[in-house]
Amino acid sequence: MKVAIITITKNSEDLAGEIQANLIKDPTIFGVDIFNKNVKKTLESVFGAYDCIIGIMAAGIMVRNICDLARNKLEDPAVLIMDDAGKHVISLLSGHLGGANEIAKKIAEITGADPVITTATDIHGKLGIDSLAKKYYLDIENPEKIKAINTVLVNDELPELFVPSEFDFILNDPVVKASYNGFRSNNNDFKCLLSDVKLILKPKRFAVGIGARKDISRENVEKAIEKAMDILKLQVQRIDIISTGEMKINESGIIEAASNFHIPLEIIPLDKLKKFDYTGYSKSSFVREKFGISGVCEPSALIAAGKNSKLVFKKTAFNGVTVAIAVSSN
Numbered sequence: 001m002k003v004a005i006i007t008i009t010k011n012s013e014d015l016a017g018e019i020q021a022n023l024i025k026d027p028t029i030f031g032v033d034i035f036n037k038n039v040k041k042t043l044e045s046v047f048g049a050y051d052c053i054i055g056i057m058a059a060g061i062m063v064r065n066i067c068d069l070a071r072n073k074l075e076d077p078a079v080l081i082m083d084d085a086g087k088h089v090i091s092l093l094s095g096h097l098g099g100a101n102e103i104a105k106k107i108a109e110i111t112g113a114d115p116v117i118t119t120a121t122d123i124h125g126k127l128g129i130d131s132l133a134k135k136y137y138l139d140i141e142n143p144e145k146i147k148a149i150n151t152v153l154v155n156d157e158l159p160e161l162f163v164p165s166e167f168d169f170i171l172n173d174p175v176v177k178a179s180y181n182g183f184r185s186n187n188n189d190f191k192c193l194l195s196d197v198k199l200i201l202k203p204k205r206f207a208v209g210i211g212a213r214k215d216i217s218r219e220n221v222e223k224a225i226e227k228a229m230d231i232l233k234l235q236v237q238r239i240d241i242i243s244t245g246e247m248k249i250n251e252s253g254i255i256e257a258a259s260n261f262h263i264p265l266e267i268i269p270l271d272k273l274k275k276f277d278y279t280g281y282s283k284s285s286f287v288r289e290k291f292g293i294s295g296v297c298e299p300s301a302l303i304a305a306g307k308n309s310k311l312v313f314k315k316t317a318f319n320g321v322t323v324a325i326a327v328s329s330n
Helices: 010-023 039-046 059-066 100-111 129-135 143-153 165-172 174-179 218-231 252-261 270-275 285-291 297-305
Strands: 002-007 031-035 052-056 078-082 088-093 114-116 138-140 160-163 181-184 191-194 197-203 206-212 241-245 265-268 310-318 321-327
Touching: 002 010, 002 039, 010 031, 010 052, 010 100, 039 052, 039 059, 052 100, 059 078, 059 088, 078 100, 088 100, 100 114, 129 138, 129 143, 138 143, 143 191, 143 197, 160 165, 165 174, 165 181, 206 218, 206 252, 206 297, 218 252, 218 310, 218 321, 241 252, 241 297, 252 265, 265 270, 265 297, 270 297, 297 310, 297 321
Parallel strands: 002 031, 002 052, 052 078, 088 114, 160 181, 206 241, 241 265
Antiparallel strands: 078 088, 138 197, 160 191, 191 197, 206 321, 310 321
């Protein structure tokens, strides 16, 4: 997620600096830029270029300036508002699919502010179907059905959720249990049903890229993957593929970890890694000198996830292992 912070006052600039310094340490955050310029013009330039916009200003200023920019919940970035005393942080737009609700909670942890979440499903302890899709990296094929499902959730009705056998772990999620009648799908469909409403879910390809020092142990690789998934608040079972570069083809620790997790291992050919465009991604001078490429885990994850995939977890080191995670576009 790429974040833009817009400030107006000196206090808001100081608060933005604190938020930036903490967010850039987060493996799920890929950049944080601070703007202290004309709000209207800044919003026009960042609205389609950033995944999240945080305005440290009065809510009215933000509301008036995004009215002509907001399109729909599938495309709009997360938009948050915060007062410049750092007392409250409000999820204003795209709370579910855009991730504004979760970012509000992160900002609250950093600053000590009170997070203000107004989406009905969340405040009633339910997991909206769009939130479920966001959390587990699922694509909603017919998003026009979202409203119907979420409306009954807040009225304490339980839609039926059918998941393929490999996604059984979702049914053990306490909030999912409180929100849906869950079943294993007999025909491998992934869907949510409510009387005449049928919402179709499609899992995105979820790929974990691995880099590692020579002769890394299986235990180190497994722990690194588990730690990365813990940060994403996901189970290891959500992983579709583990990938690494051809230079690691004989690393028993990586091979055994994938086998132990019962997850396919894809070896990315060296020539594909050499052709990869590393612009905007992590680069290692050591890897460049040794193998003639700029990185291993990030390009491996992106190539394995497929064309137009994107990183959701940037290169992060865990005791001799580097992990990056990418998902397909749909």
